[in-house]
Amino acid sequence: MLILLAFIIIFHITSAAFLFIATIDNAWWVGDGFFTDLWCSCFNETNCTLIDEQFPEYPAIQAMQATMILATIFCCLAFFIFILQLFRLKQGERFVLTSFIQLLSCLCVMIAASIYTDRHEELHMGNFYNYNVNSGQFGYSYILAWIAFTFTLISGIMYLILRKRK
Template sequence: MLVLLFFIIAFHITSAALLFIATINNAWWVGEDFSVDIWKLCLNNSSNTNCTDITAEFAEYSTLQAVQASMILSTVLCCVAFFIFLLQLFRLKQGERFVLTAVVQLMACLCVMIGASIYTDRRQDIHNNNFIYEKTSEGSYGYSFILAWVSFSFTLISSLMYTILRKRK
């Protein structure tokens, strides 16, 4: 049981770390001389990198705000689920399930799915309408975007694990 508990804790911490990296890192859409995330655009010249924050003056800013909000909410919910799990670990009676932890983790899963889905659906609108930089339509999805989808599957799996898990000796 102790090995299972260690595996569940490590899996949850990995999910939270993936969410943090996907939310913070600047690699949702990358090209040869630029990288764009949900927060800023960075242009890479031969000598330096020039980063510009994405603000309300850009078209499709409200779309990126929805992605920002859902990714932040998913990260916060994943961390809250971990603390609820730790509290339930010591407070639940033997044989009870970690239902509250599973529900909060499932909400984190849904939030990351919503954020990544909005970005997937609206990516062409964001990058093809001279949103920030005319050459951003010539890029590809970066590793932060991929990590967002991986963290979706990790949070879904961990919410299912918490649903099935019973407190045993």
């Protein structure tokens, strides 16, 4: 049982780490000489422009920013609630609250990645600083967001099924 508990904790911490990296790092859309994320677009690795109201797709970007931050907060909150429930729940009870919050995290990261998948062409239209942004590809932060979605979904279901046993 101790090995299962260690696996669950490591799995949850890995999910949170993936969410942090996907939210913070500059690699949602990458190409030759440029990279973008949810917060800024960088060209020549030194010329970075913050994404603000000047961008035509700013409401979509704000939705992605908010849902990725919420996903990270929910994932961390679910971990702390799991630790509290681990010591407070009676034997045989399920981790329903932890599961619910982890599934909320899953939903938030799915919404953010889905919006980005749907709108990435509008987000990166045109040429900036003599770079053809359309020639880029999805970066590893985008891929980590989808992996984090899968991990949070699996752990949310795992917490729902898991019962506290001796």
